[in-house]
Amino acid sequence: MNLIKLLSPRLANQIAAGEVVERPASVVKEVLENSLDAGATKLDIDVDNGGIKRIRVRDNGCGIGKDDLPLALSRHATSKIYDLDDLEAVATLGFRGEALASISSVARLALTSNTQASGQGWQACAEGRDMETEVAPAAHPQGTTVEVRDLFFNTPARRKFLRTEKTEFNRIDDVVKRISLSRFDVGVTLNHNQRAIYNMRAADSQAERERRVAQVCGPAFMQNALHIDIERAGLRLWGWVALPAFSRSQADLQYFYVNGRSIRDKLVTHAVRQAYQDILYHGRHPAFVLYLELDPAVVDVNVHPTKHEVRFRDGRLVHDFLFRSLHHALADVKPADQMPSSQQPREAATATAATGQHYQQPVQQPLQQPMSLRPPARPAVTGVQEQMSVYARLHEGMPETGAVPAAAAAGADEVPPLGYAVAQLKGIYILAENAQGLIVVDMHAAHERVTYERMKTALAREGLKTQPLLVPRSLAVSQKEADCAEQHGDTFQSLGFELQRAGPETILVRQVPVILQQADVELLVRDVLADLIEYGSSERIGQHINEILSTMACHGSVRANRKLTVPEMNALLRDMEATERSGQCNHGRPTWSLLSLDELDKLFMRGQ
Incomplete structure (x- = not known):
């Protein structure tokens, strides 16, 4: 008696289906990708009971001919690749030729299609048995409709692992969102239990x-x-x-x-x-x-x-x-x-969604356009040691950029983005007035970022100072890690490290950056090697250096309860406007916030 046996076509198809069809969302994904590959510009999706009871996808693509319909439901049958060379540059979303066959092996599937704008359509049906299909005439416009009913009706064990209707629909919703963002030129509608969820028109502009x-x-x-x-x-x-x-x-x-x-x-x-x-x-x-x-x-x-x-x-x-x-x-x-690109009218604004429907935006908060990049203004750079003086100008009361009174130096049309300081609150916040309203700045967080960025720039300009180790540190590593260290020797050298291979599974650390002499060098080198092996690059050393600079900047920044003069506050505002990443401190917290005049009016119910 043979211990090894060929699987029956039914069992083989059901096993293969497990790789492709995990849940209703998997069905929706595979069918929508086929529709896009067929050149569809309109996708209509209807699902019932989270897709467990029924999924129907209709498109206006090129359609499938009568003779191809049975093949479309066969495993490893596809119109998207013909030889091995085609796999070298796959330009379609689907190409394995397994999706419809896998779906039909675990559900009741009806595939209806027509290749012409007028003429006879055809339908092929399969109900999860041995891939037997029946082809019959059917009325259908150009395009294809795939209808899937009773998913996993013949595999009860798989059906038990499905979640609630809401959970399964949320997964379908995520698939539809991803598809709609992948192709702006395609219109998408989604209905669940006969209720409209999305109606997204093709987006050209x-x-x-x-x-x-x-x-x-x-x-x-x-x-x-x-x-x-x-x-x-x-x-x-x-x-x-x-x-x-x-x-x-x-x-x-x-x-x-x-x-x-x-x-x-x-x-x-x-x-x-x-x-x-x-x-x-x-x-x-x-x-x-x-x-x-x-x-x-x-x-x-x-x-x-x-x-x-x-x-x-x-x-x-x-x-x-x-x-x-x-x-x-x-x-x-x-x-x-x-900042808002222009002063907005004080009346309520109405925006139009991609569905063509209108929705009311909150009063005086119109949908803003995303920002665009522009060349940054580079702040003056001083050395790291100079930065450790922590803006001596603040302590001396003589800002670098000069004392700029709130109502001087610039006309009404030239108010800088963060405006001019008017007061300091509790020794923590700077209050400033700009063209839009009130700017509130976290004094310490903002100064910390400015100091940190200047220290990083100064370090990049001056270069890393290195220090040879009197006794090289030996690291026991795997052969793969040792090979990686040898291969990326130049990378480590550019970051101030000198590594030398001393054996098949041993490397020596002979030199480290001065700024990292107190760090756990062994752990850092191992982490960098892991990154290089996994991703081909690593920013860990740079991050560790930045963490040290961040700590230095934090300790060296103006502290809470430090009383600043108006010229000192204005100097900090100007520095923020010229500093990269000034919107967040070194720990990711925001450094400033805007309260527009409209928002202030709302607080006091003005104009209502």
Whole structure:
């Protein structure tokens, strides 16, 4: 008796379905991707009971011919690749040829399609048995409708693992959101239990795209969003990133696309978090909608059955591009960029959503356009040791930028973004008046950031001072880590470290930066090696140096209850306007806030 047996087609298909069809949301994702690959410009999704009872997706794509309908429900049958070379540069969302076959093996599926604007349509049905299909004539416009009923009706064990109707629908909702953000040129409607959820029209202009993003991510996201578009070395990154002040308690507002494909990739996540390194409050998560475009031949999308993950041919290049692009974009945001572009009318404003429906914005808070990058103004740079004097000008009462009275030096049309100081509150906050209303500045947090950024700039200008170790420190590492240390010797050298390989699994640390002489060098080197192996690059040494500078800046900044004169307060405001990342302190807390005149009027019910 043979111990090894061939699986029956039914069992093999049900096992394969487990890789693709986890829950109703998986069905929606696979079918929508097929529709987009078919050239659809309109997607209509109807689901009942969280998709467990019924899912119907209708598109206006190219359709499927009568003879191809049975093949469409067969495993490993696809119109998207024909030979191995096609896998080298996959340009479609789906290509495995398993989706419809997997779905039909665990549900009752009806596939109706027509390849012509007028003419006979056809329908193929399968009910989870042995992939037997029945083809019959059916009335249908050009395009395809996929209807899936009673998911997992023939696999009760799988059905037991489904969650509540609300939970399953929320997962479908997330899939539809991701699809709608991947293709602005496609209209999308979603109904649940005969109730309209979304009606998003095709968005062609920039303003329409921003409205769709606002509809998916919320108006508050767009009010705090920075629009970027950066291209370099064959890579293009564009989209919207939220300012650090608009952080989230969970990573639930993060959309990243590679050549239009929604992915969740650890390399991407690492690069984004690095970009927010010292401007995001600990435990918080950034929000973004970003699109990476590159040659399909340098990215492998065939590394996971659900295609959520990708592999880049040069992961280090991609990681470095993402990190530096976002890092500089966020650094270049100045207070002037965060001010309303113009004085808004005092009447209530009405905005139009991407659905074409109208919704009432809160009084005097119209939907703002996202900010754009502009060249930053560079502050004067002094040495690190000079910075440790902690703005001697403040203690001497002689600000570098000069004493600027609140009502002098500039006309009404030239009021700086953070305005002019009018008072100090409780020795903690600076109160200033600008063109929009009242600016409140956390004095210590703002001074801490200004000092920190100047120290970093000074250190970059002067270079790292290094110190040879009298007794080299020996580290026992794995052979892979030793190989990595040897390969990236120049990287360590540029950061002030000198490493030497002393054996197959031993490296010697011969030199360290002076500023890190009290640090746990062994742990730091091991962490850097782990990053280099995992991501191809590491910012840990730079981060550790910055942490030390941050501590120095914190201790060296003006403290609470320190009484400042009006010229001193104005000097700090001018420094903030010229300093990178001045909107957050070194720990990610906001340094200033604006209360507009409209908001102040509302507090006192003026005009109501």
